Amino acid sequence: MTAQLLSPARLHDLDLRNHMVMAPMTRSRADAAGVPRASTAIYYAQRASAGLIISEAINISADAVGSPLTPGLFSDKQIAAWQQITAAVHEAGGKIFAQLWHTGRVGHSSVRGGLLPVAPSAVAIQGQQHFTLEGMKDYEVPRALTLSEIQAVIGDYRRAAENARRAGFDGVELHAAFGYLPNQFLVDSANLRTDEYGGSIAKRSRFVLEVMQALIEVWGSARVGIKLSPVIPFNSMIDSDPLALYSYLLGELNKLQPGYVHLMRALFPLDNFPHWPRDVLATFGPQINSPLIANGGYDAASGEAALKAGEAALVSFGTPFVANPDLPERFARGAELAQADRATLYGGEDAGFIDYPSL
Template sequence: MTTLFSPLQLGATTVPNRIFMAPLTRCRADAEHVPTALMAEYYAQRASAGLIIAEATMAMAGNSAFWMEPGIHSPAQVAGWKLTTDAVHAAGGRIFLQIWHGGRACHPLLNGGIQPVAPSAIAITGDQVQTPEGKKPYVLPRELRDDELPAIVAGFKKAAENAQAAGFDGVEVHGANGYLLDEFLRDGANKRLGPYGGSVENRARLLFEVIAAVSEVWGSDRVGLRISPLNSYNSMLDSDPIALASWLAGRLNDFKLAYLHLMRSDFFQQQRGDVVTPVRTNYKGVLIGNMGFTPDEAQSAVAAGKLDAVAFGTSFLANPDLPARIKIGAALNKPKPASFYSPGAEGYTDYPTLKA
């Protein structure tokens, strides 16, 4: 029987187990968005994951949405990330970098006064963003012109090149959670006309252009994609998320990706439904599930062939040796939400292992 501890082929990468670490924004980079030695320690502690998917990382300058998140657009950032990839590889792990554009979730106070951009001039509501001046409401984004989009694609391609120089094993394109590529994809945020708006084919155009450009750098067998068809985080909705997920799953077969990483539900339960079944039916490649899986549920889903692997988020955050704990049924450390985004080692690299 296929178990969470069966090896898996992810395109060009072989992984020893199916317990993956989901990308988790932790805000431990420095003020110039350079990854730190503390981040290298954190990721190396979790190298027993079948695959680490590193946190959302700015593909290009001027698009910060979290204040102290890392980037991959400067030589210093490439060098900073090299500390992490070297440490993870020395510990026997494999690590992909999630490359990302924050879109309308960015804020002028984080980006030298620059207004954020989006497919349409629609602001995030009902939440605030952390800035150097405290929590602030999101601002109205500027609608991108069609002639600006090639530069976005080029920015992702350069980020892919930089990720290669930093020693990653591959990259994951961030197409989820209400950031730029997801904003184009879902009709609640994309109200534009022309070649990048309207039909689902047009709304997916920018995403597909980014995947193609990144694949030119890595080969598609070292490129993954994360999507969240149901998640309403960052004021996201779609008129028919199940149909969107089903269509997208079928079209993604053309790219022969390393994997598709599917967030299965909605943080806020505004949209409900089963996206796993139609995506599994239509997508022929490796499918990773994410959001709220217990180890037992993950094992059942993999054994039944519903998923090929499961990415764990906060449980990996709090348990650096999560695969070992799952294997013997050990108790899990509880995460400390107060330190999810705070600076320093507390609640970051100080969670105990079983041996400790």
């Protein structure tokens, strides 16, 4: 049964078709200038039966770019393309937020015109490689941001939020998960600063909180969400005490009253981190005053269970939406789900992008 999952929902002043959220997923189908292709409007409109769509991660500036063929929200051409996309989603009856992205050290100079990636500190990602159009490459040691550059990045977030309004989005989400720049400021193995943006948990949290304040000043708190991944070590996001870190951060976020907190469950084995919390929702959920969107490997049954147990206000689904554009209808019918072709998840043309059929 998926009665609650498929029932109408309300997120502050937004009426949603159901309690299902399409999670942000990079598809790498923008052009070299970061302009989404025309078929992106079809892609999102096909999936507008989700209660809320959160867009793929969108670069807030040219300096934020870390991966090739990813879209931006800092040029007039990019904004015009997103206007077509949001209009298509709204025409189909959907709602869509823009996920705002700065990759920080998760990038490579070959994607950035020869410029090194930037980060809180000059600490490289270990044990992984980065995708570029020239093949996989080892991560480089990033360049540490200066204090004035940090303020400029916060300004870039503000401008991206303003551009999201121009582009017709219904709100914005700060991507502070999965090892990107805001996450890098939070984690003590990546942030070795000794100024006001590093050291104590409060100082390491400052960047995220100042960015959130800037976004809220543009949109109002109800239309600004944040995505967090407290116990995902991907991209070398290894903190000495994530329980203390995120307990503090969530307490400070409560003061800002964001529209929602999008919380990722553990997606990787944590055998090497015995002191890390295992049950993210049980550990951090009670500390969150805003609506909680639960993310991470849910299906119809587990999503329904999370709602009924009061663990989440909404549940987000990622990969299932790729091959099942009408995912809510398939859940309603109990239909078998199509499986996404992983060879076409990133890059390429429209095959594997807009050609998955609905029922």
